[in-house]
Amino acid sequence: MQNPFHWKHYNKLIAVPIILIVLSLVAIFVYPGVTYGLDFKGGTLLTVYTASTSIDTALLKEKLSPFSSNVDVRQFSAPDGGSGLEIELGPSEALELASVASRELDSLKTEYDDASLEFTYLEANIDSGTVTSTDLEKAQAKIDALGVKVVDKSAALLALLGDNSIVPQKAVDAYALAHDSYFERQDTYQQKVMEQVRSIVPVSSYSAREVGSTLSKQFLGKTVEILLVSFLLTSIVVFVIFRSFIPSFAVVFGAVADIVITLGVMTVLGLPLTLASFAALLMLIAFSFETDVLLTVRVLKRSDGTAYDRAFETMKTTVMINLATIISFSVLLGASMLLSISTYYQIATVAVIGALVDFIATWFGNAVLVLHYFGKK
Amino acid sequence: MAAHVNWLRISKNRRVQLVFVCVVFAFALIWLKGLNTGIEFSGGVRIPITLEKSVDAATMDSIVETVKLRINKFGLSQSVVRPVGNSEILVEIPEASPDAIESVRNILKQQGRFEALIDGQVAVSGSDVLSGAVGGSNQESVITSESGDKIWQLGFAVNREGGERFAKAALGKGEYPVYMFLDRPQNAVIIARKSTILPNQSLGLVSDGVQPAIDDVLRRNTDSISLVYAEDVSNLTISQTVSYVLIEDGVEKDYPAIAAAVEKRNATVRRFSSASIKPEYTSVTRGGVSTVGVSRWEAIGLICSPILSPSLADGGINQIFQVSGPADGATAEEQQKSALAELRELKSVISGGKLPVSTTIGSSFSVAPSLGERFLSYSWMALVAGVFAVSLLIFLRYRQAALVAPIVVFNGIEVLLTTAIIGVFGTLDLSAMAGIIVLMGSGVADQIVITEELLRKGRADEEEGDSHDEYEVKERIKKAFYVIFTVAGVVVAAMLPLILSGIVEIVGFGMSTIIGVLVGVFITRPAYGDIVRELFQKRA
Numbered sequence: 001m002q003n004p005f006h007w008k009h010y011n012k013l014i015a016v017p018i019i020l021i022v023l024s025l026v027a028i029f030v031y032p033g034v035t036y037g038l039d040f041k042g043g044t045l046l047t048v049y050t051a052s053t054s055i056d057t058a059l060l061k062e063k064l065s066p067f068s069s070n071v072d073v074r075q076f077s078a079p080d081g082g083s084g085l086e087i088e089l090g091p092s093e094a095l096e097l098a099s100v101a102s103r104e105l106d107s108l109k110t111e112y113d114d115a116s117l118e119f120t121y122l123e124a125n126i127d128s129g130t131v132t133s134t135d136l137e138k139a140q141a142k143i144d145a146l147g148v149k150v151v152d153k154s155a156a157l158l159a160l161l162g163d164n165s166i167v168p169q170k171a172v173d174a175y176a177l178a179h180d181s182y183f184e185r186q187d188t189y190q191q192k193v194m195e196q197v198r199s200i201v202p203v204s205s206y207s208a209r210e211v212g213s214t215l216s217k218q219f220l221g222k223t224v225e226i227l228l229v230s231f232l233l234t235s236i237v238v239f240v241i242f243r244s245f246i247p248s249f250a251v252v253f254g255a256v257a258d259i260v261i262t263l264g265v266m267t268v269l270g271l272p273l274t275l276a277s278f279a280a281l282l283m284l285i286a287f288s289f290e291t292d293v294l295l296t297v298r299v300l301k302r303s304d305g306t307a308y309d310r311a312f313e314t315m316k317t318t319v320m321i322n323l324a325t326i327i328s329f330s331v332l333l334g335a336s337m338l339l340s341i342s343t344y345y346q347i348a349t350v351a352v353i354g355a356l357v358d359f360i361a362t363w364f365g366n367a368v369l370v371l372h373y374f375g376k377k
Numbered sequence: 378m379a380a381h382v383n384w385l386r387i388s389k390n391r392r393v394q395l396v397f398v399c400v401v402f403a404f405a406l407i408w409l410k411g412l413n414t415g416i417e418f419s420g421g422v423r424i425p426i427t428l429e430k431s432v433d434a435a436t437m438d439s440i441v442e443t444v445k446l447r448i449n450k451f452g453l454s455q456s457v458v459r460p461v462g463n464s465e466i467l468v469e470i471p472e473a474s475p476d477a478i479e480s481v482r483n484i485l486k487q488q489g490r491f492e493a494l495i496d497g498q499v500a501v502s503g504s505d506v507l508s509g510a511v512g513g514s515n516q517e518s519v520i521t522s523e524s525g526d527k528i529w530q531l532g533f534a535v536n537r538e539g540g541e542r543f544a545k546a547a548l549g550k551g552e553y554p555v556y557m558f559l560d561r562p563q564n565a566v567i568i569a570r571k572s573t574i575l576p577n578q579s580l581g582l583v584s585d586g587v588q589p590a591i592d593d594v595l596r597r598n599t600d601s602i603s604l605v606y607a608e609d610v611s612n613l614t615i616s617q618t619v620s621y622v623l624i625e626d627g628v629e630k631d632y633p634a635i636a637a638a639v640e641k642r643n644a645t646v647r648r649f650s651s652a653s654i655k656p657e658y659t660s661v662t663r664g665g666v667s668t669v670g671v672s673r674w675e676a677i678g679l680i681c682s683p684i685l686s687p688s689l690a691d692g693g694i695n696q697i698f699q700v701s702g703p704a705d706g707a708t709a710e711e712q713q714k715s716a717l718a719e720l721r722e723l724k725s726v727i728s729g730g731k732l733p734v735s736t737t738i739g740s741s742f743s744v745a746p747s748l749g750e751r752f753l754s755y756s757w758m759a760l761v762a763g764v765f766a767v768s769l770l771i772f773l774r775y776r777q778a779a780l781v782a783p784i785v786v787f788n789g790i791e792v793l794l795t796t797a798i799i800g801v802f803g804t805l806d807l808s809a810m811a812g813i814i815v816l817m818g819s820g821v822a823d824q825i826v827i828t829e830e831l832l833r834k835g836r837a838d839e840e841e842g843d844s845h846d847e848y849e850v851k852e853r854i855k856k857a858f859y860v861i862f863t864v865a866g867v868v869v870a871a872m873l874p875l876i877l878s879g880i881v882e883i884v885g886f887g888m889s890t891i892i893g894v895l896v897g898v899f900i901t902r903p904a905y906g907d908i909v910r911e912l913f914q915k916r917a
Contacts, residue, residue, distance in 0.1 A: 039882070049748065117507045120534050120696050172504050205745035215427070219880065226874040233870035241863050276808065279883040282875060283815060283890065286868040290822055293863050297856070317829040320774060321822040327770050328763045328818040332811075335759035341752060343807050344759070347815070347886075 024264020415806025420746025505539025551687030
């Protein structure tokens with residue numbers, strides 16, 4: 001094979017990763033946008049195993065439609081001859097509204113309790129002369145006003161839940177009723193969904209994963225934070241090791257290109273971003289650094305042959321590395337598809353795509369920058 | 378590749394010896410302690426509780442204790458409650474039935490129900506207690522009595538109604554025990570062996586007072602808890618009004634009549650080990666006479682039973698109360714510690730098991746045990762298949778069995794060591810397993826770097842007609858390690874934020890990646906480097 005780096009226009013190749021990055025950014029942020037998995041959009045994922053192989057998924061979907069406007073049912077065949085179903089329900093709109101109301105009610109109740117407490121202490125000290133009866137009246141008025149608010153809010157929450165119980169006039173009782181009703185609704189949600197599933201499919205075993213909408217927002221915020229910190233730390237490590245700007249920049253560029261393009265490909269293919277695939281994306285930083293560092297070190301810190309020869313030699317090594325990665329993850333991918341272990345599936349797809357993208361990022365991006373830098377030096 | 382590899386020299390190599398020792402050690406650890414597998418593999422449910430804000434170690438302890446206290450009453454004593462970082466707690470219940478899972482979710486979501494009973498009458502109910510007025514700056518303390526023993530004191534306030542209720546219940550009941558319950562089961566029946574419930578004679582308690590004391594604890598004016606001694610049963614019917622059956626493990630097996638009765642009455646059954654269904658007794662003096670009291674009975678939620686001060690039994694209305702008790706322990710230090718622990722516990726009980734910060738229930742995850750086992754065995758299969766596929770690739774590329782063998786063996790050792798470290802000292806869950814499988818790929822990548830470096834050298838030498846001198850080979854390996862160390866540093870830097878995030882779904886992945894890389898860099902790859910160096914030097 002010819003050494004491609006002897007081609008005089010090889011440095012124009014950097015356009016390839018740059019164009020891909022731009023396209024990926026468009027895909028991620030403009031259209032079609034990242035498909036968020038369960039972890040980031042909230043909802044319930046039920047994985048149901050059954051001995052039966054003929055399942056009316058359309059009917060099941062219809063039966064589950066009252067629970068959420070967003071129901072997805074996927075069927076796969078389990079390795080033991082039966083079949084499995086992945087049922088994904090979007091967050092329940094009714095419960096989301098109720099959860100907001102419940103939090104508001106909780107903070108009102110705390111205010112009410114504090115007011116009662118203040119009153120008790122005032123009352124206990126009335127004999128000491130430091131507390132006047134006007135103080136007591138004021139405190140009582142405050143309790144009454146907050147009590148009315150608590151009762152109103154409890155009534156509102158019960159109405160949201162479609163609970164027709166008579167709302168007690170005492171704040172403490174109204175709160176207790178609304179609070180219990182809300183939690184009971186939340187608890188029975190999954191049971192009721194499973195009841196519907198059981199009415200159609202003879203369930204032999206199932207696993208369930210539930211992510212609340214508050215939590216999913218937290219996850220999203222945290223992952224962005226992790227990604228930034230991770231990049232910062234790795235960049236520092238790289239700069240400390242190379243101690244010069246352009247090679248370090250080239251290496252970091254390779255890693256950024258790898259992650260952005262991989263996420264872009266995932267977006268275009270409609271693969272969901274979950275916690276597991278996010279972890280795999282982070283791991284790509286490591287994979288991509290391995291090839292980039294190898295190239296940079298060999299080109300800049302060796303003297304045998306020409307820089308182009310060394311780059312070409314390194315290319316052969318990294319092809320091996322990328323191949324090893326692709327093969328080990330393809331095995332994982334195959335296994336996960338066969339067994340429907342979604343964590344493995346998500347990690348493996350990201351890793352395989354990432355290893356392919358890494359080739360482009362390293363050889364059309366990093367290599368061009370490093371060789372250019374070497375030539376100037 | 379020459380046939381005469383100096384295995385003796387290899388076996389004397391320190392780095393190779395280190396690997397050998399580590400492998401033996403790993404096997405011993407796995408054999409002795411076994412691997413802790415996560416919920417995904419052992420089956421069960423995992424419920425993360427996220428705290429609203431970070432808390433200090435002492436607060437975290439008290440939160441974990443409170444959650445444990447409440448969960449254990451459900452007969453789920455094998456459950457694990459552990460903190461993750463400083464703002465999350467994980468509750469894991471192995472092989473739990475759907476009922477148990479629901480109860481846990483319930484107790485975590487709902488406030489507990491505090492109740493204080495005097496002579497079967499409700500003296501304080503949880504809704505009477507003013508939240509925010511339990512303990513606090515000068516309402517909780519540990520004091521040293523004249524005799525030098527430590528005594529803890531806790532004050533709390535109730536609303537007006539609570540004060541009235543207490544005055545009524547306490548009237549004329551001076552020196553009666555006040556039974557403080559958290560989540561006392563309603564309409565419950567306890568079925569246990571007499572030998573388990575009654576105190577051991579060796580305790581030297583006044584035995585004729587025991588049964589009245591037990592009855593006193595169980596009594597409540599509207600719904601008393603009934604107690605059935607398994608030995609006395611010939612034919613048992615559990616009343617239709619019973620909604621909880623608290624039963625000692627093994628009783629159903631030994632007494633078929635009981636098993637049939639429990640089966641027939643479709644109530645919530647909570648199973649307890651003999652140790653956890655047993656009441657704790659104490660000697661009390663009432664009116665100058667020594668008798669027996671029940672001090673604690675976790676199965677029914679009895680946490681403590683202080684004696685009612687006669688000054689509170691005169692019918693006057695009080696809204697601020699003080700509870701105190703002696704601390705356990707021989708030394709002053711032990712007493713101080715136990716007093717603080719009791720104070721914390723009682724505080725959380727009176728607040729209805731309320732946690733000091735507000736919490737959200739995270740994404741719960743449940744797996745049936747049979748499914749978990751399947752996941753685990755498939756994971757091992759995937760791992761083996763991966764090693765096989767990568768070996769095949771390496772063989773196809775280098776066409777030298779002598780090169781492939783060390784790569785595969787060292788890859789296997791790396792996986793073994795990482796699995797042992799994670800599985801014995803941590804938890805091997807799905808994400809940790811995924812990290813280990815990933816490791817296979819990255820470990821091979823490093824070994825390829827080392828091998829290629831040497832092969833490259835070999836080719837260059839052949840062209841130039843040089844011989845392999847030891848210095849050159851050493852240099853090559855050093856250069857390869859420069860790349861490997863750099864990459865290891867980068868991997869640790871990239872994955873560290875993942876571990877610190879405390880997101881339980883991915884912490885394991887970060888952990889196993891970092892541990893795997895460290896094992897590789899410090900243990901296996903140096904030895905691998907020495908072995909291939911040996912191979913290459915002998916080649917010429």
